[in-house]
Amino acid sequence: MRDILNVMRFDFLTAKPLAIGGMIFTVLIFGILSMLFSPIIAVYITFSSMVFVIPLQGIADKNGFNKLYGILPVKRKNITRARFIYIFLVHFLTELLEAVIICIAKFAELYKILPNQNSETMQMVKNSFADTRTTLLALFGIFTLLCLLFAFMEMMGQIFGRENEFKIIMITLGILALIAFGFSVLSEHDLIPVVKLPGLPYTVSGMVKLGIAANAVIFVICLLFGEITANKLARREL
Amino acid sequence: MENILEINGLCKSYEDFALKDVSFSLPKGFIMGFVGENGSGKTTTIRAILNMAKIDGGKISVFGLDSVTDTIAVKERLGVVFDSLYLAEHLNVRQIEQQLKPFYRDWDSGEFFSRIREFDLPDNRKVGDFSKGMKMKLMIAIALSHKAELIILDEPTSGLDPVARDELLDILAEYIEDENRGVLFSTHITADVERIADYVTILHNGRVWYTGTKDELSESYAVVKGAEEDIPSALKEKLIGFHAYRNGFDALIRTYDLAGISSSLEYEKASIDEILVYIAKEDKHERHSERNAV
Numbered sequence: 353m354r355d356i357l358n359v360m361r362f363d364f365l366t367a368k369p370l371a372i373g374g375m376i377f378t379v380l381i382f383g384i385l386s387m388l389f390s391p392i393i394a395v396y397i398t399f400s401s402m403v404f405v406i407p408l409q410g411i412a413d414k415n416g417f418n419k420l421y422g423i424l425p426v427k428r429k430n431i432t433r434a435r436f437i438y439i440f441l442v443h444f445l446t447e448l449l450e451a452v453i454i455c456i457a458k459f460a461e462l463y464k465i466l467p468n469q470n471s472e473t474m475q476m477v478k479n480s481f482a483d484t485r486t487t488l489l490a491l492f493g494i495f496t497l498l499c500l501l502f503a504f505m506e507m508m509g510q511i512f513g514r515e516n517e518f519k520i521i522m523i524t525l526g527i528l529a530l531i532a533f534g535f536s537v538l539s540e541h542d543l544i545p546v547v548k549l550p551g552l553p554y555t556v557s558g559m560v561k562l563g564i565a566a567n568a569v570i571f572v573i574c575l576l577f578g579e580i581t582a583n584k585l586a587r588r589e590l
Numbered sequence: 591m592e593n594i595l596e597i598n599g600l601c602k603s604y605e606d607f608a609l610k611d612v613s614f615s616l617p618k619g620f621i622m623g624f625v626g627e628n629g630s631g632k633t634t635t636i637r638a639i640l641n642m643a644k645i646d647g648g649k650i651s652v653f654g655l656d657s658v659t660d661t662i663a664v665k666e667r668l669g670v671v672f673d674s675l676y677l678a679e680h681l682n683v684r685q686i687e688q689q690l691k692p693f694y695r696d697w698d699s700g701e702f703f704s705r706i707r708e709f710d711l712p713d714n715r716k717v718g719d720f721s722k723g724m725k726m727k728l729m730i731a732i733a734l735s736h737k738a739e740l741i742i743l744d745e746p747t748s749g750l751d752p753v754a755r756d757e758l759l760d761i762l763a764e765y766i767e768d769e770n771r772g773v774l775f776s777t778h779i780t781a782d783v784e785r786i787a788d789y790v791t792i793l794h795n796g797r798v799w800y801t802g803t804k805d806e807l808s809e810s811y812a813v814v815k816g817a818e819e820d821i822p823s824a825l826k827e828k829l830i831g832f833h834a835y836r837n838g839f840d841a842l843i844r845t846y847d848l849a850g851i852s853s854s855l856e857y858e859k860a861s862i863d864e865i866l867v868y869i870a871k872e873d874k875h876e877r878h879s880e881r882n883a884v
Contacts, residue, residue, distance in 0.1 A: 358692045365689045366678050411678055419676035422642035424693050426663035590642040 371403035385541035390480035429582040438577030443499035492563035593618040593657040594772035600648035619769035623783030627713035669733020679718025694736035723754030783808035816855035831868030842868035
């Protein structure tokens with residue numbers, strides 16, 4: 353565990369000088385916008401978490417980190433595992449930050465200082481402040497999608513090589529588009545019954561429980577991806 | 591004498607290259623020059639010691655520990671300097687220290703910064719902007735800060751200017767003053783080995799050609815020169831890297847084969863550089879003969 357924490361700290365310190373400025377800028381911009389116009393805007397901050405993940409492999413390749421990994425007193429599998437937990441943690445902490453901003457935005461109700469309080473637009477703003485359920489749905493949904501995407505890309509990139517990353521993205525998107533197209537065609541011609549997903553919770557507390565469950569599932573998936581990747585890479589030489 | 595590093599029967603095959611039965615040992619308190627032409631297997635051997643390359647056969651012991659099963663314990667006590675920097679170039683020395691210190695139980699930040707000052711390295715400049723000599727010193731400072739008992743250097747002096755090379759060699763000489771440490775120093779700049787090494791291992795085509803003390807090596811080989819017709823036929827077979835030219839020949843010879851040599855032939859002690867050159871010539875000659883035979 354100590355090894356994994358050390359490698360995560362190493363990754364964070366590697367990305368920090370390049371990422372921190374962009375992160376602070378994004379948090380400030382989207383934080384202010386969410387306080388004034390809609391708490392749901394805070395969810396966009398999730399996209400900034402990628403600045404803590406994307407540069408890592410490029411830096412590692414450019415600076416010969418494989419040599420460093422070879423001399424550090426750390427098990428190689430733990431170096432790989434740590435990267436996946438790091439990806440989860442970066443997204444999770446961003447999600448927590450967004451949740452805090454959303455809470456502050458809802459309690460501060462800064463939209464009240466805006467002019468034209470009776471306009472139609474302001475009505476929409478007020479509604480968005482009242483609709484906590486949709487905000488939470490967006491928060492957990494974006495977190496789930498992005499964290500899953502990054503963990504998946506990390507696994508594919510490490511196993512099949514970064515040079516194939518673009519190909520992998522295209523193939524994955526192609527398969528998803530094909531499945532969606534197939535479903536839409538089949539349902540349009542009444543060849544398959546309309547699939548009804550189980551209803552999402554209507555209460556805020558229900559949505560929070562769903563979010564906690566989503567976080568737990570994504571954490572387990574990240575661990576799983578990490579284990580698969582670590583086992584594959586352990587057979588290769590540094 | 592206790593060995594700090596022991597390699598026995600190391601074998602490792604790649605598609606186009608193989609290490610064959612590599613064996614040598616380095617006693618505590620000494621510097622070993624690990625020499626050989628490019629592609630002779632020096633880096634592969636070092637990668638095997640670091641467990642970065644999976645070995646096909648043999649055994650490597652560092653501090654008496656197995657380099658594969660005890661790799662973590664070995665790396666805690668091992669410092670490595672590669673030919674190029676292995677750190678994030680956008681970070682400065684302080685940030686690098688923060689990154690590396692949690693990995694080593696014996697990391698001493700005071701020692702690290704005192705070495706940084708001693709080596710005149712700026713602690714607020716990106717390490718990517720450092721000169722090659724400065725990068726080498728930084729890697730040595732890292733090795734010294736976790737109290738490495740064995741430092742392995744892979745071609746550290748290639749590309750360094752003479753002043754930086756001299757400084758690096760001085761640092762290694764000082765490091766070895768504590769007789770419980772060791773240095774394995776891979777290079778093809780043999781002048782560096784002549785200057786500081788106590789032991790020499792010569793690797794050629796993936797095999798150990800010589801391993802032993804530097805003094806023994808220089809006593810064991812000589813370069814012989816003269817007219818080709820003065821070479822006794824019995825001696826001709828013993829010449830290594832025989833090279834005939836218009837006015838005569840030169841070749842490497844074991845000193846014990848010099849007994850009874852004709853006075854018309856001149857000979858002098860061979861330098862490590864000359865030994866490497868003649869080994870390569872011999873190899874080329876053998877390949878040439880094999881091709882002709884085919």
